[in-house]
Amino acid sequence: MAKGSGLGVRGWLLLGLTTVVVLAATGVWNPFPTMWDWVNRRQSMSQPDLVWQQRIGGTPRSVTIAGETVVVEQRTRVEARSLAAGTQLWERKADWSAVAGVGQEAVVVVGRLLVKGYEVLDPVTGVTRRRDGDAVAVWTYRNLLLDARCVDATDCTLSAWDPRGTAPLWTAFLPGVSSGLLADNPNLLDTRRLTTARIDGEVAGPEAVTPLLGFPVDGRVHVVDTATGRVLQNVEPGRDERLAVIGGRLLRITARSQDGNCYFAISGRDSITGQEAWQQSGINLRTADSAGCVQREDPYGARNVLVGVAPDGREAVIDGYDGRLLLVTANGERVLAVDDRYAVVRAADGGTVSARELGSGRVRWNRPAGQKTGAALTPYAVIVTDEKPNRLAALDPRTGRELAALRTSANALAVGPAGMVIGEGREIGYVRFGGAAGEPPRDGNGPVPGSTGTGGIPQPQDSCGPKNELCAAPDLGK
Structure with a gap:
């Protein structure tokens, strides 16, 4: 046969493509939609599979479970999806959003950057419940919404609202x-959370408001009682001090440079009189950098407790109200997560993590771990991550029982009373606690609705404050 005769491979491919285009154009046969569906087919982020998995319009900035919905904040919009099926319920243009309240009392707060005001939306319908046109900042909590409006730079009013009030x-x-327009949850002088890879810093959702809040204004700290709105103190820090409002106390944290070292002292002050209530020396709260002991960061901790390093290198958890050492770890142990109930601690050899009860030091549970194991504490579950292989687990904080165990490289984005949302890129999905995908959690008596928090699903354990001041006195009966 003569060289070069015949169509050759390229010729046959061109002929085949031309035939397919002609058939598609004439409506005889169109394979392109099917081919695109195959290319775009979603693979499950997890094994076992999720209750649902959806692709959203962009990478989420934050995800929060609000009652029966999942609120997803993106760069220029916010949307809500059904917690049961993942279907979109509504979408709004917004530059920022935050969730206040919890359960059926939750609301979504949205606003625009460089524009005063905000709107309070129903998380299920997206309908505006309340609109404000003057506020320059908003703070959102499980039981309160705060906003601030200013007629000029030195004349501002702080208001507290019930989330649905x-x-x-x-x-x-x-x-x-x-100065300027501050949008949602600008920094107050309190604690910063311990964080880890693959667990979003806001995975726990909004926290309950603390008894006191510290507002930084022009180098001073204004201490506000969140029950009454009374401004209790107006304090200027000393040259070597950093102020923080934690556990119902104003903390004065001193870092003094001497002999090439930083020397630390903590003083807890009464919120009304300003008198010293407790004092601890030598504990480094990691507020200072290595250059001259200048304190630029809030101390690590959560709610009413702080996490620091004792002079001998062991980590310590401190009660912000009375200064008690609630937990001191062994040499080489590391605190991965903390709230005012428990601390999750990784052993010195990295082989296990355990939950320690603050105050008593009692070990609630142990779990095998690796050197890169991370953890976070939420009101409903402890989230634990592992690498090589990639794992994500939700545990009962009290017993360590697995509520969900996933083989996945996705991140934990949000935790609610009956499950958690995970995500990877533009994909998000929901896993239900206590049962396989699509099945309600069960106990010995059969199915239990996921939203009730019963049937082996741990109830949220919110703090009543260091001296029970956040909880109503019990009704002793008549």
Whole structure:
């Protein structure tokens, strides 16, 4: 046969493609939609499979479970999806969003950057429940919503709202909140969370408001009672001090440079009198950098407790109200996560993690771990991550019982009373605690609705405050 005769491979491919295009154009046969569906087919992020998995329009900035919905914040919009099926319920243009309240009382707060005001939306319908046109900052909690509005730079009003309320619970005067428009949850002087890879820093959702909040204004700290709105103190830190409001106390944290070292001291002050209530020396709260002991960071901790390093290198958990050492680890152990109930601690050899009860030091449970194991504490579950192989688990904080165990490289984005949302890129999905995908959790008596928190699903354990001040006194009966 002569060289070069015949169509050759390229010729046959061109002929085949031309035939397919002609058939598609004439409506005889169109393979392109099927081919695109195959290319775009979603693979499950997890084994076992999820209750649902959906692709959203962009990488989420935050995800929060609000009652029966999942609220997803993206760069220029916010949307809500059904917790049961993952279907989109509504979408709004917004530059920022946050969730206040919990369960059926939750609301979504949205706003635009460089524009005053915000809207409070129903998480199920997206309908506006309340609109404000003047606020420059908003803070959201499980049981309260705060906003600040300023008629000029030194004349601001702080207002507290029930998340679904229509009238403020109280108002207070502040000589400013900062400069510019601050959007949602600008920094207050409190604790910063211990964080880890593959677990979102806001995985626990909104926290309950603390008894006192510290607002930084022009180098001073204004201490506000969140029950009444009363401004209790207006304090300027010393040259070597950093102030923080934790556990119902104003903390003065001193870092003094001497002989090439930093020397630390912590003083807890009464919120009304300013008198010293407790004092600890030598514990490094990691507020200072290595250059001259300048304190630029809030101390690590959560709710009413702080995490620091004792002079001998062991980590310590401190009660912010009375200064007690609630836990001191052994040499080489590391605190991975903490709230005011438990601390999750990795052993010195990295082979196990355990939950320690604060105050008593009792070990609630142990679990095998690796050197890169991470953890986070939420009101409903302890989230634990492992690498090589990639794992993600949700555990009962009290017993260590597995509520969900996944083989996945996805991140934990949000935890609710009956399950958690995980995500990877633009994909998000929901796993239910206590049962296989699509099945309600079970106990010895049969199915239990996931939203009730019963049937082996741990109830949220919110703090009543260091001296029970956040919880109503028990009704002793009549």
